[in-house]
Amino acid sequence: MRLIVDGVNFSYESKEVLRGITFEAKAGEVLGIMGQNGSGKTTLLKCINAGLRPSHGVVTVDGRDVLDMSRREIAKEMAMVMQSMNMTFPFTVYETVLMGRYSRIDSFSGETREDVEATYEAMRDTNVIQFMERSINELSGGERRRVLIARALVQEPRVLLLDEPTLHLDVNHQFELMNLITRLAREKSMLVVFVTHDIVLAARYCDRAIMMSDGEIVSAGLTNDVITPENLRDYFKVEAEIREDPRVGLNVTMIGQAVPPGKG
């Protein structure tokens, strides 16, 4: 499986949000897209799953342009876990996860045993099965995020897109969630693309990384080639110390705000 993003531009009204985004990724990888708020990361995710239509460029999955695919076909290839999750109506965890099977359920026959089993499996994988009958609105932020990942998993996607998966979570839950995601990526040999502004987490969990600034890719490659003190100074405006640590991989220590050139 090969995801190719080729020369993607996107603009809202007259404002260009993405410019010439080009990269490739394949199954089994964990790809982190980093950037500060407003750098166009979320817009890029939406262009990848055809939620937004790029003004230039194409996104292909195994050579097929996503814009030529129906929503249902896309849903079988890619699942997306979004940042916010507001539910007006109190669906149960089970009902919510089962929704993910939509693209695989025949409109006329309804859900089969296979769909129900997939739902249970996803709930077990994400460790939410113990509160499957509870309303999603009663859950904590971390539990809710896991339910959404379960819902994405039952789509049986080859690409899992995540928008700021650890936002607003306690530190221990951030680790729990990222461990879960990377484990699933290996087990199910999915391509996981996640967007984050958290450099520490990205440094620790990504196989490869992309750094974005102002709608453009400014650095891409293996994680330790992308997360460098220079890049962080130039694009995140922070001074950081980076060293290899056998326990955590790449260890980033933030020192402070970068001093603008010419003033120090």
Added chain:
Amino acid sequence: MVGNYKLSPGQVFDILFRGGGSSGDRYILFDVRIPRLLCCCLVGAGLSVSGLAMQSLFKNPMASPSILGISSGAAFGASIAISFGVGAGLFGSFNTPVLAFVFCFITMGIVYAIAKTRYGVATVTLLLAGVAVGAFFNGMVSLMQYIADEDTLSAIVYWTMGSFNKCGWMSFRMAIVPVTAGIIAIVMMVRELNLVSAGEEQAANMGVNVRLVRIAAIVATSLCVGGSVAISGTIGFVGLIVPHIFRMIVGPNHKVLAPLCILGGAAFMMAMDTIAKAAFEVSLPVGVLTALLGAPFFVYVLRTRRRDIWE
């Protein structure tokens, strides 16, 4: 199964299963009471299930079938038919129901056209367009009432209060096709409604063609509302209360909710109509009764479930 023509249960049984009763008894049962009951069922089911669809589409438990202003449009259509006899040349006696139905769809078209931009249709814009167009048509109805003479005024007012008093087999035949089509369409998209009601963008990510579902839900609602108002006038609150009550009882899953709304809506409307025509010395328009019961309920829901509505 009660009415102002006195028939004991025994007599009804006798008429139904043994072909007994006088011609008057039989006529009242077969040509007055039964078609009226069927009309109640149709309208109750149609309004409830389309109310459910609208609540899901707008992710707002306070939405109702009239939220897109289509009932107001229908009321305007009926008003011009009553006041000026518009359409009488083409549809004869049926100009009022036909114009109500037609204006229901015209309003729907206007609202959709207003809400449509080149980026698609935003649900909130759709809602606001519905409110604006509804207000406009309400104003037009008021204008019609203002310029109408006393007889016409009372006819318009009576129509807008909603009643099954004029419902016979002809009404049932007129409404059965559009309302049933609308109900079936909604039942066929319960799964999509589940996903859309949990979030449109996420529904799209999971493979739902949200644009298609939105149009289908709106057209189905217009069919239900158009068919209903054509025969009974505008009856408020049913489409709000019934889905809401059932959601509180069984949760938000449309696979369960839709059939319950159809059955419950039909039962609720039959009960309301029975109370409206038989409980008081004068027979009340049923729309008055549903509003009298509905308004306090609306307030109750607002007070107790504020979080759900605004979150």
Added chain:
Amino acid sequence: MNTKTLAIAAVAVLLVAGAGATAYVLTTDKEEEKTGGLYDLEAMVLKVDMGGITATPNIVYTIEMLYEKVYGKLPDAEYTLDEARADTEFWDAYCDYKPSAVKNKDGTYTVDSKTGRGKNQVTTKVTMGRVDCIISTGSMYMTTIYNLLCHKHGVEPYSAEAKGSDGLKTDFQKLIAGGTSLDYVEGNTELIGYFNKATYADAGANSMGNYDKETMGQNIRDVLGLHPGSNVVVMGSGSHSDQAFFESTDALVKETGGIALLLIAGSTIKDAFANIEALGMITGLSAQSEPLLKDLQVRLYAVYKALKTQEGTHKVYWEASNGKAVSGRGTSKAVMDFMGWDTTLMDGAEHDLENLNQEKPDIIVFYSNDTRPEDVRMRVAT
């Protein structure tokens, strides 16, 4: 600086307004003679019985009343029907009606039942036997029948003698067997004393539009229970019904034992005469309705001749109890047209004081059953 100026200006405005209002209240309180509102028009204020203007004998009595209130007593001149008929200008305009009922050779009657109005009016010919009992909505049929029965019993309508006549009551109660709720009768006519609450088949409604069909069926059954074998008809106004309503309701009436549904429409003086004739004919009271009609026509002619001697015209503003002008489509306009008065203000619309002061009507008419307080009607109460 700016806010300060504004505040001062606001206070000044309030003070002036307050003073003005106080002065106004004080002066109006002191006034003995009523001024303000419609009083300032210095117009003549008349009251007209609502039941009196729709297709009943009262239409002529109302015209006589209007004449006497405005111009003084009618001249004593006596006219004959032949004289009236010879005056073709009068006769063609007001009396040469097209009968709405005819008697057939086999003793049955064919009556016009009308729905809709204006160009949308549809007429259905209904053939039926003589009517024994009527279930009617509105008050015009009962008023007409009452008049005919008074003639039959030789009593003056609404007189003490009429009120004491048991024969009249018996006949009236059988003929007007049900329909319009007695509450409405009580509030809108002088006839409540002639009814028997126990036997009257109350519709719980006052128009065809809100008459519950099952109640109608039950009313017919009750009337037949009280008067077995009778010919029962249901009557009401047809101007706001359509043909589909006529057909379904007609079927209901016939299936539940009635003989016909008659929907009557009338908006002219001619219609009133035709309807009186038809009502008399189908109820077997032709012997009363024919002389009554002749009498009405002669009396109408007398007013007509008297009006010829009057110079100048009047402008009339007729307001219904909803605060809006009476519309110019019904019998009320026909009456005012007969008087030769300007009816441009009878347009069904709401007229504010400014408009009325500009238009300056010199005759203001209210319905006698208008329950609004005098000050509200005359728009002096704020």
